[in-house]
Amino acid sequence: xxxxxxxxxxxxxxxxxxxxxxxxxxxxxxxxxxxxxxxxxxxxxxxxxxxxxxxxxxxxxxxxxxxxxxxxxxxxxxxxxxxxxxxxxxxxxxxxxxxxxxxxxxxxxxxxxxxxxxxxxxxxxxxxxxxxxxxxxxxxxxxxxxxxxxxxxxxxxxxxxxxxxxxxxxxxxxxxxxxxxxxxxxxxxxxxxxxxxxxxxxxxxxxxxxxxxxxxxxxxxxxxxxxxxxxxx
Amino acid sequence: xxxxxxxxxxxxxxxxxxxxxxxxxxxxxxxxxxxxxxxxxxxxxxxxxxxxxxxxxxxxxxxxxxxxxxxxxxxxxxx
Numbered sequence: 001x002x003x004x005x006x007x008x009x010x011x012x013x014x015x016x017x018x019x020x021x022x023x024x025x026x027x028x029x030x031x032x033x034x035x036x037x038x039x040x041x042x043x044x045x046x047x048x049x050x051x052x053x054x055x056x057x058x059x060x061x062x063x064x065x066x067x068x069x070x071x072x073x074x075x076x077x078x079x080x081x082x083x084x085x086x087x088x089x090x091x092x093x094x095x096x097x098x099x100x101x102x103x104x105x106x107x108x109x110x111x112x113x114x115x116x117x118x119x120x121x122x123x124x125x126x127x128x129x130x131x132x133x134x135x136x137x138x139x140x141x142x143x144x145x146x147x148x149x150x151x152x153x154x155x156x157x158x159x160x161x162x163x164x165x166x167x168x169x170x171x172x173x174x175x176x177x178x179x180x181x182x183x184x185x186x187x188x189x190x191x192x193x194x195x196x197x198x199x200x201x202x203x204x205x206x207x208x209x210x211x212x213x214x215x216x217x218x219x220x221x222x223x224x225x226x227x228x229x230x231x232x233x
Numbered sequence: 234x235x236x237x238x239x240x241x242x243x244x245x246x247x248x249x250x251x252x253x254x255x256x257x258x259x260x261x262x263x264x265x266x267x268x269x270x271x272x273x274x275x276x277x278x279x280x281x282x283x284x285x286x287x288x289x290x291x292x293x294x295x296x297x298x299x300x301x302x303x304x305x306x307x308x309x310x311x312x
Contacts, residue, residue, distance in 0.1 A: 058299070059301055062298065066298060102301055102303050104249075104304070105250060106249075107247070107249060109249050149247070
């Protein structure tokens with residue numbers, strides 16, 4: 001699995017991401033600077049990592065979304081390439097128009113930094129095939145703007161087309177108001193685009209991949225991607 | 234030429250920051266505050282003196298970057 005991790009000024013999770021990718025796929029990820037106009041040849045997966053690109057100035061992800069490398073990512077996604085955006089990466093993909101909707105300030109106005117539970121809604125996507133549908137996983141979140149919102153019609157479409165892949169839930173897998181840590185519409189934690197090759201999610205699966213982290217529930221996402229790509233090749 | 238672009242949240246979009254400011258004003262005892270919506274102001278200096286061109290450029294700026302038109306409206310003024 002040849003991964004490319006995008007690097008913007010102010011991003012701070014790119015090394016965690018690269019480490020997780022290396023751990024699961026055995027291959028070193030290429031770090032791609034935002035000013036590049038092309039992705040490395042043969043890239044199987046583009047990852048937009050978390051952090052605070054451009055200090056969250058203007059709107060989270062707004063400036064990074066207009067960086068030169070994003071034109072290459074848009075083209076790559078249009079050709080069917082796999083793109084994963086985590087946290088600030090999710091915000092950047094929304095601002096870039098690769099995913100619908102927007103991440104607003106958390107409904108309770110607090111920055112939330114803790115483990116959450118996610119329900120994996122389906123297992124037939126490259127981004128979830130490492131899990132079973134309905135499985136509950138535990139991964140960390142760390143964000144102040146993770147409240148996913150879109151107009152009613154868009155949310156209805158996302159649900160109708162099964163494009164919500166990850167949803168905040170209780171440890172038992174129950175989706176309720178209490179477990180919806182940021183007030184997101186329909187407790188949405190992660191969605192894919194229409195074609196299913198671009199995923200944006202607020203939680204950090206890359207931070208639960210090794211025993212020393214206390215949990216390895218995040219591995220499934222990367223292992224699933226690696227398995228998907230192996231099958232495709 | 235000076236210009237101002239004002240970006241505000243569309244009506245119906247939840248504005249938790251506005252709500253927090255509203256609460257703070259009330260707790261300060263500022264009278265008669267019914268509700269608060271917060272937004273952004275951009276003061277922009279333009280080279281050139283063609284007003285139509287300036288307005289087009291500002292609209293372009295707002296559409297491309299200053300506002301997220303999914304949730305925000307904007308207003309362009311030449312000062």
